[in-house]
Amino acid sequence: MALKPERGQFPPVLQTAMRFLPPPPLGMFLTHAVRRLSTQRPDLFERLGAYKRAQFIVDPVDLPYVFKLVPNGEHAFVEMLPKAKAPQGDAKITGPLIVLLGLIDGTYDGDAMFFSRDLVIEGDTDAVLALRNTMEEADLTPAELIGLNGQLRDVVDRCANSTLANLRKVLDAPQAG
Amino acid sequence: MASNLTNIPQSMELVCPAGTPAALKAAVDAGAHSVYCGFRNETNARNFPGLNFSVKELRDGVRYAHQRGTNVLVAVNTFARAGDVGIWTKAVDDIAACGADAIIAADLAVLDYAHKNHPQVRLHLSVQAAAATPEAINFYAQTFGVQRVVLPRVMSVEEIEKLNKEISVETEVFVFGGLCVMTEGRCALSSYATGKSPNLTGVCSPPGDVSYDEEGDKLYARLGGFTIDGFEAGENAGYPTLCKGRFNANDETSYLFEDPVSLNAAALLPRLRAAGVTALKIEGRQRGKAYISQVVKAFRQAVDVLDAGGNAEAEVSAMLNAMTEGGRETTGAYKKIWR
Ligand code: SF4
Numbered sequence: 001m002a003l004k005p006e007r008g009q010f011p012p013v014l015q016t017a018m019r020f021l022p023p024p025p026l027g028m029f030l031t032h033a034v035r036r037l038s039t040q041r042p043d044l045f046e047r048l049g050a051y052k053r054a055q056f057i058v059d060p061v062d063l064p065y066v067f068k069l070v071p072n073g074e075h076a077f078v079e080m081l082p083k084a085k086a087p088q089g090d091a092k093i094t095g096p097l098i099v100l101l102g103l104i105d106g107t108y109d110g111d112a113m114f115f116s117r118d119l120v121i122e123g124d125t126d127a128v129l130a131l132r133n134t135m136e137e138a139d140l141t142p143a144e145l146i147g148l149n150g151q152l153r154d155v156v157d158r159c160a161n162s163t164l165a166n167l168r169k170v171l172d173a174p175q176a177g
Numbered sequence: 178m179a180s181n182l183t184n185i186p187q188s189m190e191l192v193c194p195a196g197t198p199a200a201l202k203a204a205v206d207a208g209a210h211s212v213y214c215g216f217r218n219e220t221n222a223r224n225f226p227g228l229n230f231s232v233k234e235l236r237d238g239v240r241y242a243h244q245r246g247t248n249v250l251v252a253v254n255t256f257a258r259a260g261d262v263g264i265w266t267k268a269v270d271d272i273a274a275c276g277a278d279a280i281i282a283a284d285l286a287v288l289d290y291a292h293k294n295h296p297q298v299r300l301h302l303s304v305q306a307a308a309a310t311p312e313a314i315n316f317y318a319q320t321f322g323v324q325r326v327v328l329p330r331v332m333s334v335e336e337i338e339k340l341n342k343e344i345s346v347e348t349e350v351f352v353f354g355g356l357c358v359m360t361e362g363r364c365a366l367s368s369y370a371t372g373k374s375p376n377l378t379g380v381c382s383p384p385g386d387v388s389y390d391e392e393g394d395k396l397y398a399r400l401g402g403f404t405i406d407g408f409e410a411g412e413n414a415g416y417p418t419l420c421k422g423r424f425n426a427n428d429e430t431s432y433l434f435e436d437p438v439s440l441n442a443a444a445l446l447p448r449l450r451a452a453g454v455t456a457l458k459i460e461g462r463q464r465g466k467a468y469i470s471q472v473v474k475a476f477r478q479a480v481d482v483l484d485a486g487g488n489a490e491a492e493v494s495a496m497l498n499a500m501t502e503g504g505r506e507t508t509g510a511y512k513k514i515w516r
Contacts, residue, residue: 043234047197047217047227109465115414117396126226126385133227136465137197 007118008096008173010062019064023080030067030078033145037138038073044138045073051130052076057089060097071131091123091131098173101164103132104140107176118174182211182248182278182299187480189450189457192250192349193473196228196462201238201249203466208477211248213281214238214462220253220268222305223462224380236275248278253291254303256284266290273298281327282306288321301325301349307363311343318346325349327458330357330440331510334448341453350449352442353472353497354460356435356509357381357420366419370401382418389414406437440509443476443493446483449511472497 009015038045045052048071058067066086068079081087093100099118102108110132113119121128142160143153168176182190193209195201204212215221217229230238239249251272257265265287272280273295280298282288283305291300304327308314317323325347328337341348357364364381368374371386386401394410398417405417415421420434440460442449449457457480459472475496482489 043231046231049226051226106465106467109467111464112468115416117408117411117414120391121389124385125387125389126383129225129384130227133197133225133463137199137227139199139466 006172008098008168008171010097010171015062015064023065023082027067027078027080030069030080031076033147034069034071034076034078035074036147037140037144038076041138042073044134045071047134047137048130051124051127054091054124054127054131055087055089056127056131057086057092058100059083059086059092059094060100061094062096089123091121091125091127093119093121093128095119096171096173098164098168098171102168102173102176104135104145105142105161105164106136106139107164107168108174110135113174116174187484189446189480189483190349190455191473191476191480192456192458193476194354194459194462194464194469195238196223196225196464197466198230198234198238200462200464200466200469202241203470204473205242205245205247207470207473209247209473211250211278211456212238212242213250213252213458215252215254216268216271218264218268220255220265222252222254222303222380224255225384225463228463232271232275235271235277239275239277243276250279250281250301251275251277252281252303253287254281254283254305256305257286262286262290269295279325288317288323292321296322299324301327302346303327304329304351309340311340314340314344314346318344325455327351334445334452334511337449337454338452347455348453349456349458350442350454351440351460351509352446352449352457353476354440354464355418356438356440364420367400370403370419372401382416387417441494441497442508442511443479443497444490445508445511446479447488450483 052072053070056069058069064083065080066083068081068087068089070077095118099108099113103110114121141157143156148156190210192211192213193204195204195212195214201212201214215223215229217231221229242249253265253268269280269287269291278299279301280291281301281303282291283303288300291298300321300323302308302317302323307329308317308326309329309332314326323346327349330351337348337350365374367381371383373380373383382400388399390397390399396408396414397404398406398415400417400419405419405422406415408414415437421432421437423430424433426433457476459476461468475493479489479493
Protein backbone atom coordinates (compact mmCIF):
# COMPACT_ATOMS: atom_id res chain seq x y z
CA MET A 1 0.00 0.00 0.00
CA ALA A 2 1.60 3.29 -1.07
CA LEU A 3 -0.19 5.48 1.46
CA LYS A 4 2.15 7.66 3.46
CA PRO A 5 2.69 5.77 6.73
CA GLU A 6 0.10 6.66 9.37
CA ARG A 7 -0.50 10.22 8.17
CA GLY A 8 -4.05 11.11 9.20
CA GLN A 9 -4.89 7.59 10.37
CA PHE A 10 -6.46 6.58 13.68
CA PRO A 11 -3.88 5.29 16.19
CA PRO A 12 -3.24 1.50 15.88
CA VAL A 13 -4.78 0.80 19.33
CA LEU A 14 -8.04 2.39 18.27
CA GLN A 15 -7.97 0.58 14.94
CA THR A 16 -7.59 -2.75 16.77
CA ALA A 17 -10.35 -1.88 19.23
CA MET A 18 -12.75 -1.05 16.40
CA ARG A 19 -12.38 -4.57 15.04
CA PHE A 20 -14.11 -5.89 18.15
CA LEU A 21 -16.96 -3.38 18.24
CA PRO A 22 -20.26 -4.17 16.52
CA PRO A 23 -20.53 -2.28 13.18
CA PRO A 24 -22.78 0.80 13.32
CA PRO A 25 -25.74 0.65 10.86
CA LEU A 26 -24.22 3.26 8.56
CA GLY A 27 -25.13 1.58 5.26
CA MET A 28 -28.88 2.21 5.59
CA PHE A 29 -28.35 5.74 6.87
CA LEU A 30 -26.05 6.65 3.97
CA THR A 31 -28.34 5.00 1.40
CA HIS A 32 -31.14 7.21 2.68
CA ALA A 33 -28.91 10.31 2.56
CA VAL A 34 -27.83 9.73 -1.07
CA ARG A 35 -31.41 9.01 -2.19
CA ARG A 36 -32.63 12.19 -0.50
CA LEU A 37 -29.88 14.14 -2.27
CA SER A 38 -31.06 12.75 -5.61
CA THR A 39 -34.45 14.43 -5.16
CA GLN A 40 -32.95 17.69 -3.87
CA ARG A 41 -30.11 17.96 -6.39
CA PRO A 42 -30.94 15.90 -9.53
CA ASP A 43 -28.30 17.95 -11.43
CA LEU A 44 -25.57 16.17 -9.48
CA PHE A 45 -26.64 12.74 -10.69
CA GLU A 46 -26.97 14.04 -14.25
CA ARG A 47 -23.36 15.22 -13.93
CA LEU A 48 -22.27 11.68 -13.04
CA GLY A 49 -23.71 10.47 -16.35
CA ALA A 50 -23.26 6.74 -16.97
CA TYR A 51 -21.02 6.50 -13.90
CA LYS A 52 -24.01 6.75 -11.58
CA ARG A 53 -24.40 3.02 -12.13
CA ALA A 54 -20.73 2.32 -11.36
CA GLN A 55 -19.83 0.44 -8.19
CA PHE A 56 -17.44 2.51 -6.07
CA ILE A 57 -15.58 0.87 -3.20
CA VAL A 58 -14.55 3.41 -0.58
CA ASP A 59 -11.96 1.91 1.73
CA PRO A 60 -11.03 3.87 4.87
CA VAL A 61 -7.65 2.27 5.76
CA ASP A 62 -8.12 2.88 9.47
CA LEU A 63 -11.57 1.24 9.74
CA PRO A 64 -12.26 -2.50 9.58
CA TYR A 65 -15.01 -1.89 6.95
CA VAL A 66 -15.38 -0.73 3.36
CA PHE A 67 -18.35 1.09 1.81
CA LYS A 68 -19.84 -0.04 -1.48
CA LEU A 69 -21.57 2.89 -3.20
CA VAL A 70 -23.74 2.86 -6.32
CA PRO A 71 -24.86 6.51 -6.65
CA ASN A 72 -27.78 5.74 -8.97
CA GLY A 73 -30.15 8.56 -8.00
CA GLU A 74 -33.29 7.33 -6.24
CA HIS A 75 -32.04 3.74 -6.64
CA ALA A 76 -28.71 4.58 -5.00
CA PHE A 77 -27.42 2.36 -2.25
CA VAL A 78 -24.54 2.26 0.17
CA GLU A 79 -23.50 -0.95 1.87
CA MET A 80 -21.01 -1.33 4.69
CA LEU A 81 -19.02 -4.57 4.50
CA PRO A 82 -16.18 -6.13 6.47
CA LYS A 83 -12.87 -5.66 4.62
CA ALA A 84 -12.54 -9.41 3.95
CA LYS A 85 -15.86 -9.37 2.05
CA ALA A 86 -15.10 -6.26 -0.06
CA PRO A 87 -16.00 -6.77 -3.72
CA GLN A 88 -13.66 -5.49 -6.42
CA GLY A 89 -16.11 -2.88 -7.77
CA ASP A 90 -15.47 -0.67 -10.81
CA ALA A 91 -13.27 1.75 -8.92
CA LYS A 92 -11.72 1.81 -5.49
CA ILE A 93 -10.71 4.82 -3.39
CA THR A 94 -8.51 4.13 -0.38
CA GLY A 95 -7.36 6.57 2.28
CA PRO A 96 -7.60 7.50 5.96
CA LEU A 97 -11.19 8.22 7.07
CA ILE A 98 -10.37 11.86 7.88
CA VAL A 99 -9.07 12.43 4.32
CA LEU A 100 -12.11 10.72 2.75
CA LEU A 101 -14.45 12.91 4.83
CA GLY A 102 -12.46 15.98 3.79
CA LEU A 103 -13.08 15.12 0.13
CA ILE A 104 -16.84 15.08 0.72
CA ASP A 105 -16.98 18.50 2.40
CA GLY A 106 -14.39 20.09 0.08
CA THR A 107 -11.66 20.49 2.72
CA TYR A 108 -9.27 18.58 0.50
CA ASP A 109 -8.61 18.73 -3.23
CA GLY A 110 -8.83 15.19 -4.66
CA ASP A 111 -5.99 15.75 -7.15
CA ALA A 112 -3.66 17.12 -4.50
CA MET A 113 -4.43 14.22 -2.12
CA PHE A 114 -3.79 11.71 -4.86
CA PHE A 115 -0.52 13.26 -6.02
CA SER A 116 0.74 13.49 -2.42
CA ARG A 117 -0.11 9.76 -2.13
CA ASP A 118 -2.57 10.28 0.72
CA LEU A 119 -5.19 8.61 -1.48
CA VAL A 120 -4.93 5.52 -3.65
CA ILE A 121 -7.15 5.12 -6.71
CA GLU A 122 -7.66 1.78 -8.44
CA GLY A 123 -9.87 0.68 -11.33
CA ASP A 124 -11.83 2.97 -13.66
CA THR A 125 -10.12 6.39 -13.45
CA ASP A 126 -12.92 8.01 -15.48
CA ALA A 127 -15.49 6.88 -12.88
CA VAL A 128 -13.40 8.27 -10.00
CA LEU A 129 -12.96 11.57 -11.83
CA ALA A 130 -16.69 11.86 -12.50
CA LEU A 131 -17.41 11.24 -8.80
CA ARG A 132 -14.73 13.69 -7.69
CA ASN A 133 -16.01 16.46 -10.00
CA THR A 134 -19.58 15.82 -8.85
CA MET A 135 -18.54 16.07 -5.19
CA GLU A 136 -16.83 19.38 -6.04
CA GLU A 137 -20.07 20.71 -7.44
CA ALA A 138 -22.18 19.27 -4.62
CA ASP A 139 -20.37 21.29 -1.94
CA LEU A 140 -22.01 19.14 0.76
CA THR A 141 -21.89 20.22 4.37
CA PRO A 142 -22.11 17.66 7.20
CA ALA A 143 -25.63 18.88 8.12
CA GLU A 144 -26.86 18.61 4.52
CA LEU A 145 -25.63 15.03 4.46
CA ILE A 146 -27.82 14.14 7.39
CA GLY A 147 -30.73 16.11 5.98
CA LEU A 148 -30.89 19.10 8.35
CA ASN A 149 -32.26 22.52 7.43
CA GLY A 150 -32.55 26.00 8.87
CA GLN A 151 -30.79 27.22 12.01
CA LEU A 152 -30.01 23.74 13.27
CA ARG A 153 -28.07 23.16 10.10
CA ASP A 154 -25.69 26.06 10.79
CA VAL A 155 -25.13 24.93 14.38
CA VAL A 156 -24.42 21.32 13.35
CA ASP A 157 -22.09 22.46 10.55
CA ARG A 158 -20.14 24.73 12.87
CA CYS A 159 -19.72 21.96 15.45
CA ALA A 160 -18.84 19.32 12.86
CA ASN A 161 -16.33 21.57 11.10
CA SER A 162 -14.49 22.48 14.28
CA THR A 163 -14.47 18.83 15.45
CA LEU A 164 -13.09 17.69 12.10
CA ALA A 165 -10.47 20.47 12.09
CA ASN A 166 -9.32 19.39 15.58
CA LEU A 167 -9.29 15.76 14.54
CA ARG A 168 -7.12 16.63 11.53
CA LYS A 169 -4.61 18.26 13.88
CA VAL A 170 -4.62 15.38 16.36
CA LEU A 171 -4.21 12.77 13.63
CA ASP A 172 -1.51 14.78 11.85
CA ALA A 173 -3.65 14.73 8.69
CA PRO A 174 -2.49 16.59 5.55
CA GLN A 175 -3.00 20.35 5.61
CA ALA A 176 -6.26 21.52 4.07
CA GLY A 177 -5.83 22.98 0.53
CA MET B 178 -19.80 43.74 -34.99
CA ALA B 179 -19.63 42.45 -31.44
CA SER B 180 -19.03 44.90 -28.65
CA ASN B 181 -16.06 45.25 -26.36
CA LEU B 182 -16.02 43.34 -23.11
CA THR B 183 -17.38 45.47 -20.31
CA ASN B 184 -16.50 45.75 -16.64
CA ILE B 185 -12.72 45.67 -17.06
CA PRO B 186 -11.37 48.70 -15.26
CA GLN B 187 -7.87 47.25 -15.16
CA SER B 188 -5.15 47.45 -17.76
CA MET B 189 -5.16 43.67 -18.05
CA GLU B 190 -8.17 41.35 -17.90
CA LEU B 191 -7.94 38.25 -15.72
CA VAL B 192 -9.55 35.26 -17.47
CA CYS B 193 -10.23 32.39 -15.07
CA PRO B 194 -11.28 28.75 -15.49
CA ALA B 195 -14.57 27.17 -14.38
CA GLY B 196 -15.12 23.44 -14.79
CA THR B 197 -18.32 23.46 -12.73
CA PRO B 198 -20.92 26.05 -11.66
CA ALA B 199 -19.36 25.92 -8.16
CA ALA B 200 -15.97 26.81 -9.65
CA LEU B 201 -17.58 29.64 -11.66
CA LYS B 202 -18.94 31.13 -8.46
CA ALA B 203 -15.57 30.69 -6.76
CA ALA B 204 -13.77 32.48 -9.63
CA VAL B 205 -16.31 35.34 -9.76
CA ASP B 206 -16.22 35.79 -5.97
CA ALA B 207 -12.40 35.76 -5.98
CA GLY B 208 -12.29 38.68 -8.41
CA ALA B 209 -12.09 37.24 -11.94
CA HIS B 210 -12.81 39.82 -14.65
CA SER B 211 -13.87 37.02 -16.97
CA VAL B 212 -14.59 33.33 -16.53
CA TYR B 213 -14.29 30.71 -19.27
CA CYS B 214 -16.13 27.41 -19.38
CA GLY B 215 -17.66 24.92 -21.81
CA PHE B 216 -20.48 22.46 -22.37
CA ARG B 217 -20.49 18.89 -21.14
CA ASN B 218 -19.82 17.32 -24.55
CA GLU B 219 -17.18 16.95 -27.22
CA THR B 220 -17.49 20.56 -28.43
CA ASN B 221 -15.22 21.46 -25.56
CA ALA B 222 -11.47 20.80 -25.42
CA ARG B 223 -11.71 19.91 -21.72
CA ASN B 224 -14.26 17.15 -22.01
CA PHE B 225 -13.55 15.31 -18.75
CA PRO B 226 -16.09 13.11 -16.92
CA GLY B 227 -18.21 14.97 -14.39
CA LEU B 228 -16.97 18.35 -15.59
CA ASN B 229 -18.55 21.26 -17.48
CA PHE B 230 -21.96 22.85 -17.93
CA SER B 231 -25.46 22.00 -19.13
CA VAL B 232 -27.31 24.77 -21.01
CA LYS B 233 -29.31 25.59 -17.88
CA GLU B 234 -26.17 25.74 -15.74
CA LEU B 235 -24.57 28.09 -18.28
CA ARG B 236 -27.63 30.37 -18.25
CA ASP B 237 -27.60 30.50 -14.44
CA GLY B 238 -23.82 30.99 -14.43
CA VAL B 239 -24.03 33.92 -16.86
CA ARG B 240 -26.69 35.53 -14.67
CA TYR B 241 -24.56 35.09 -11.53
CA ALA B 242 -21.46 36.46 -13.24
CA HIS B 243 -23.17 39.44 -14.89
CA GLN B 244 -24.83 40.48 -11.63
CA ARG B 245 -21.30 40.81 -10.21
CA GLY B 246 -19.75 42.49 -13.24
CA THR B 247 -17.89 39.44 -14.59
CA ASN B 248 -17.88 38.31 -18.23
CA VAL B 249 -18.46 34.72 -19.34
CA LEU B 250 -16.51 33.31 -22.29
CA VAL B 251 -17.55 29.88 -23.58
CA ALA B 252 -15.27 27.45 -25.40
CA VAL B 253 -16.58 25.53 -28.41
CA ASN B 254 -13.03 24.80 -29.37
CA THR B 255 -12.79 21.29 -30.77
CA PHE B 256 -12.98 20.55 -34.49
CA ALA B 257 -16.42 19.68 -35.86
CA ARG B 258 -16.80 16.17 -37.26
CA ALA B 259 -17.45 16.00 -41.00
CA GLY B 260 -21.11 15.30 -41.67
CA ASP B 261 -22.08 15.79 -38.03
CA VAL B 262 -21.69 19.46 -37.16
CA GLY B 263 -25.06 19.63 -35.34
CA ILE B 264 -23.75 19.64 -31.76
CA TRP B 265 -21.23 22.36 -32.60
CA THR B 266 -23.79 24.70 -34.19
CA LYS B 267 -26.25 24.00 -31.34
CA ALA B 268 -23.54 24.87 -28.82
CA VAL B 269 -23.00 28.22 -30.58
CA ASP B 270 -26.76 28.94 -30.63
CA ASP B 271 -27.06 28.02 -26.93
CA ILE B 272 -24.21 30.32 -25.94
CA ALA B 273 -25.83 33.23 -27.75
CA ALA B 274 -29.21 32.45 -26.16
CA CYS B 275 -27.65 32.31 -22.68
CA GLY B 276 -26.28 35.83 -23.13
CA ALA B 277 -22.61 34.87 -22.71
CA ASP B 278 -20.06 37.48 -23.73
CA ALA B 279 -17.85 35.57 -26.14
CA ILE B 280 -17.39 32.29 -27.98
CA ILE B 281 -13.92 30.76 -27.98
CA ALA B 282 -13.57 28.68 -31.16
CA ALA B 283 -10.89 27.15 -33.36
CA ASP B 284 -12.64 25.38 -36.23
CA LEU B 285 -13.32 27.35 -39.43
CA ALA B 286 -16.83 25.89 -39.66
CA VAL B 287 -17.67 26.92 -36.08
CA LEU B 288 -16.17 30.40 -36.53
CA ASP B 289 -18.06 30.88 -39.79
CA TYR B 290 -21.37 29.72 -38.27
CA ALA B 291 -20.99 31.97 -35.22
CA HIS B 292 -19.94 34.99 -37.30
CA LYS B 293 -22.88 34.64 -39.71
CA ASN B 294 -25.59 33.73 -37.21
CA HIS B 295 -24.61 35.59 -34.06
CA PRO B 296 -22.58 38.65 -35.09
CA GLN B 297 -23.43 40.35 -31.79
CA VAL B 298 -21.39 37.80 -29.79
CA ARG B 299 -17.64 38.36 -29.61
CA LEU B 300 -15.43 35.70 -31.19
CA HIS B 301 -12.15 34.69 -29.58
CA LEU B 302 -9.72 32.41 -31.39
CA SER B 303 -8.91 29.40 -29.21
CA VAL B 304 -5.35 28.26 -28.56
CA GLN B 305 -6.47 25.10 -30.37
CA ALA B 306 -6.32 27.04 -33.64
CA ALA B 307 -2.57 27.41 -33.10
CA ALA B 308 -2.48 30.86 -34.70
CA ALA B 309 0.76 32.65 -33.88
CA THR B 310 1.65 34.60 -37.02
CA PRO B 311 0.27 38.00 -38.12
CA GLU B 312 -0.85 36.45 -41.40
CA ALA B 313 -2.93 33.73 -39.75
CA ILE B 314 -4.39 36.01 -37.07
CA ASN B 315 -5.26 38.78 -39.51
CA PHE B 316 -6.98 36.21 -41.73
CA TYR B 317 -9.21 35.12 -38.83
CA ALA B 318 -9.91 38.76 -37.93
CA GLN B 319 -10.81 39.82 -41.46
CA THR B 320 -12.78 36.70 -42.37
CA PHE B 321 -14.72 36.01 -39.17
CA GLY B 322 -14.44 39.24 -37.20
CA VAL B 323 -12.36 37.53 -34.49
CA GLN B 324 -11.58 40.09 -31.78
CA ARG B 325 -9.08 38.21 -29.66
CA VAL B 326 -6.53 35.46 -30.11
CA VAL B 327 -5.36 33.10 -27.36
CA LEU B 328 -1.67 32.53 -28.06
CA PRO B 329 0.00 29.11 -27.83
CA ARG B 330 2.42 28.66 -24.94
CA VAL B 331 5.47 28.56 -27.20
CA MET B 332 6.20 32.28 -27.69
CA SER B 333 8.66 34.53 -25.86
CA VAL B 334 7.60 37.96 -24.53
CA GLU B 335 9.63 39.61 -27.32
CA GLU B 336 7.80 37.58 -29.95
CA ILE B 337 4.43 38.51 -28.41
CA GLU B 338 5.37 42.21 -28.42
CA LYS B 339 6.40 42.07 -32.07
CA LEU B 340 3.23 40.18 -32.98
CA ASN B 341 1.02 42.71 -31.19
CA LYS B 342 2.41 45.48 -33.42
CA GLU B 343 1.37 43.59 -36.53
CA ILE B 344 -2.19 42.59 -35.64
CA SER B 345 -5.32 44.54 -34.89
CA VAL B 346 -6.90 42.09 -32.43
CA GLU B 347 -6.41 41.62 -28.68
CA THR B 348 -4.04 38.94 -27.37
CA GLU B 349 -4.64 36.61 -24.42
CA VAL B 350 -1.77 34.61 -22.92
CA PHE B 351 -1.55 31.78 -20.38
CA VAL B 352 0.06 32.85 -17.11
CA PHE B 353 -0.57 29.99 -14.69
CA GLY B 354 -1.35 26.27 -14.51
CA GLY B 355 -0.59 23.12 -16.47
CA LEU B 356 1.88 23.61 -19.23
CA CYS B 357 1.09 22.23 -22.66
CA VAL B 358 4.55 22.56 -24.14
CA MET B 359 3.71 22.32 -27.81
CA THR B 360 1.48 24.29 -30.11
CA GLU B 361 -1.50 22.63 -28.43
CA GLY B 362 -3.87 22.38 -31.36
CA ARG B 363 -1.25 20.61 -33.41
CA CYS B 364 -0.14 18.02 -30.86
CA ALA B 365 -1.30 14.50 -31.64
CA LEU B 366 0.98 12.72 -29.15
CA SER B 367 -1.96 11.58 -27.03
CA SER B 368 -3.70 9.93 -29.99
CA TYR B 369 -0.75 7.59 -30.56
CA ALA B 370 -1.28 6.08 -27.12
CA THR B 371 -5.06 6.36 -26.75
CA GLY B 372 -6.67 7.29 -30.06
CA LYS B 373 -7.85 10.56 -28.45
CA SER B 374 -6.29 14.02 -28.58
CA PRO B 375 -7.30 17.58 -27.57
CA ASN B 376 -8.54 18.82 -30.91
CA LEU B 377 -10.56 15.73 -31.82
CA THR B 378 -12.20 14.47 -28.67
CA GLY B 379 -11.36 17.34 -26.42
CA VAL B 380 -8.98 15.65 -24.08
CA CYS B 381 -5.22 15.07 -23.93
CA SER B 382 -4.05 11.90 -22.16
CA PRO B 383 -7.67 11.01 -21.21
CA PRO B 384 -8.32 9.71 -17.68
CA GLY B 385 -10.26 6.70 -19.03
CA ASP B 386 -6.99 5.39 -20.48
CA VAL B 387 -5.02 6.05 -17.31
CA SER B 388 -4.13 3.38 -14.79
CA TYR B 389 -2.08 3.56 -11.62
CA ASP B 390 -0.56 0.21 -10.76
CA GLU B 391 1.32 -0.66 -7.62
CA GLU B 392 4.13 -3.12 -8.25
CA GLY B 393 6.26 -3.85 -5.24
CA ASP B 394 7.13 -0.55 -3.63
CA LYS B 395 6.64 1.47 -6.80
CA LEU B 396 3.56 3.11 -8.27
CA TYR B 397 3.43 3.14 -12.07
CA ALA B 398 1.33 5.68 -13.98
CA ARG B 399 0.25 4.28 -17.35
CA LEU B 400 -1.58 5.71 -20.35
CA GLY B 401 -3.20 3.32 -22.83
CA GLY B 402 -1.02 0.55 -21.37
CA PHE B 403 2.24 2.49 -21.88
CA THR B 404 4.26 3.24 -18.75
CA ILE B 405 4.67 7.02 -18.58
CA ASP B 406 6.25 7.37 -15.14
CA GLY B 407 7.11 5.43 -11.98
CA PHE B 408 7.22 6.74 -8.40
CA GLU B 409 9.11 5.41 -5.40
CA ALA B 410 7.26 4.94 -2.07
CA GLY B 411 6.75 8.35 -0.49
CA GLU B 412 7.56 10.22 -3.73
CA ASN B 413 4.83 12.55 -5.03
CA ALA B 414 2.92 10.98 -7.91
CA GLY B 415 1.95 12.74 -11.13
CA TYR B 416 -0.63 12.48 -13.92
CA PRO B 417 0.65 10.54 -16.96
CA THR B 418 0.43 13.36 -19.52
CA LEU B 419 2.35 11.94 -22.44
CA CYS B 420 4.77 14.82 -22.95
CA LYS B 421 5.70 14.83 -19.26
CA GLY B 422 6.73 11.19 -18.91
CA ARG B 423 10.05 9.73 -17.84
CA PHE B 424 11.38 7.70 -20.76
CA ASN B 425 14.48 5.66 -21.56
CA ALA B 426 16.54 6.97 -24.46
CA ASN B 427 20.26 6.61 -25.17
CA ASP B 428 20.65 4.48 -22.02
CA GLU B 429 19.34 7.27 -19.84
CA THR B 430 16.00 7.71 -18.05
CA SER B 431 14.80 11.31 -18.07
CA TYR B 432 11.88 13.62 -18.67
CA LEU B 433 12.57 13.55 -22.39
CA PHE B 434 10.20 16.30 -23.58
CA GLU B 435 9.33 18.37 -20.51
CA ASP B 436 9.63 18.19 -16.73
CA PRO B 437 6.30 17.90 -14.89
CA VAL B 438 6.31 21.57 -13.93
CA SER B 439 3.56 24.18 -13.89
CA LEU B 440 3.59 27.49 -15.67
CA ASN B 441 3.83 30.57 -13.47
CA ALA B 442 4.37 33.84 -15.28
CA ALA B 443 3.35 36.07 -12.33
CA ALA B 444 6.80 37.66 -12.35
CA LEU B 445 6.37 38.63 -16.00
CA LEU B 446 3.12 40.61 -15.71
CA PRO B 447 4.77 44.04 -16.12
CA ARG B 448 6.57 42.82 -19.25
CA LEU B 449 3.43 41.23 -20.67
CA ARG B 450 1.54 44.49 -20.14
CA ALA B 451 4.29 46.42 -21.87
CA ALA B 452 4.15 43.90 -24.72
CA GLY B 453 0.52 44.94 -25.30
CA VAL B 454 -1.20 41.82 -23.92
CA THR B 455 -4.92 42.38 -23.18
CA ALA B 456 -5.82 39.32 -21.14
CA LEU B 457 -4.13 36.88 -18.76
CA LYS B 458 -5.44 33.34 -18.78
CA ILE B 459 -5.29 30.92 -15.88
CA GLU B 460 -5.36 27.25 -16.91
CA GLY B 461 -7.24 24.61 -14.89
CA ARG B 462 -10.88 23.89 -15.68
CA GLN B 463 -10.27 20.45 -14.15
CA ARG B 464 -9.17 21.93 -10.81
CA GLY B 465 -11.31 22.27 -7.70
CA LYS B 466 -12.92 25.46 -6.41
CA ALA B 467 -10.46 25.85 -3.51
CA TYR B 468 -7.58 25.96 -5.98
CA ILE B 469 -9.42 28.32 -8.35
CA SER B 470 -10.28 30.68 -5.54
CA GLN B 471 -6.68 30.96 -4.27
CA VAL B 472 -5.06 31.36 -7.69
CA VAL B 473 -7.60 33.95 -8.86
CA LYS B 474 -7.21 35.98 -5.65
CA ALA B 475 -3.42 35.98 -6.04
CA PHE B 476 -3.49 37.11 -9.66
CA ARG B 477 -6.22 39.70 -9.04
CA GLN B 478 -4.01 41.20 -6.35
CA ALA B 479 -1.05 41.18 -8.73
CA VAL B 480 -3.01 43.00 -11.45
CA ASP B 481 -4.47 45.53 -8.98
CA VAL B 482 -1.08 46.31 -7.47
CA LEU B 483 0.49 46.60 -10.90
CA ASP B 484 -2.17 49.12 -11.92
CA ALA B 485 -1.53 51.09 -8.76
CA GLY B 486 2.10 51.40 -9.83
CA GLY B 487 3.47 48.75 -7.45
CA ASN B 488 4.78 45.22 -7.66
CA ALA B 489 3.26 42.39 -5.62
CA GLU B 490 5.54 39.68 -6.95
CA ALA B 491 6.78 38.42 -3.57
CA GLU B 492 3.30 38.21 -1.98
CA VAL B 493 1.78 36.64 -5.06
CA SER B 494 4.59 34.07 -5.30
CA ALA B 495 4.00 33.10 -1.68
CA MET B 496 0.25 32.74 -2.32
CA LEU B 497 0.84 30.58 -5.38
CA ASN B 498 3.67 28.44 -4.05
CA ALA B 499 1.55 25.58 -2.83
CA MET B 500 -0.61 25.55 -5.94
CA THR B 501 1.91 24.41 -8.55
CA GLU B 502 2.14 20.77 -9.60
CA GLY B 503 4.77 19.09 -7.44
CA GLY B 504 5.72 22.55 -6.19
CA ARG B 505 7.87 23.17 -9.25
CA GLU B 506 7.24 25.94 -11.71
CA THR B 507 8.62 27.58 -14.82
CA THR B 508 8.10 30.76 -16.82
CA GLY B 509 7.79 28.44 -19.83
CA ALA B 510 8.63 29.81 -23.25
CA TYR B 511 8.18 33.44 -22.21
CA LYS B 512 11.83 33.55 -21.26
CA LYS B 513 12.87 30.75 -23.61
CA ILE B 514 15.01 28.95 -21.07
CA TRP B 515 13.87 25.35 -21.39
CA ARG B 516 15.25 22.80 -23.79
S1 SF4 C 1 0.78 15.74 -24.94
FE1 SF4 C 1 1.60 17.57 -23.92
S2 SF4 C 1 2.11 18.97 -25.60
FE2 SF4 C 1 0.68 17.44 -26.41
S3 SF4 C 1 -1.40 18.34 -26.17
FE3 SF4 C 1 -0.96 17.07 -24.36
S4 SF4 C 1 -0.12 18.53 -22.87
FE4 SF4 C 1 0.05 19.50 -24.88
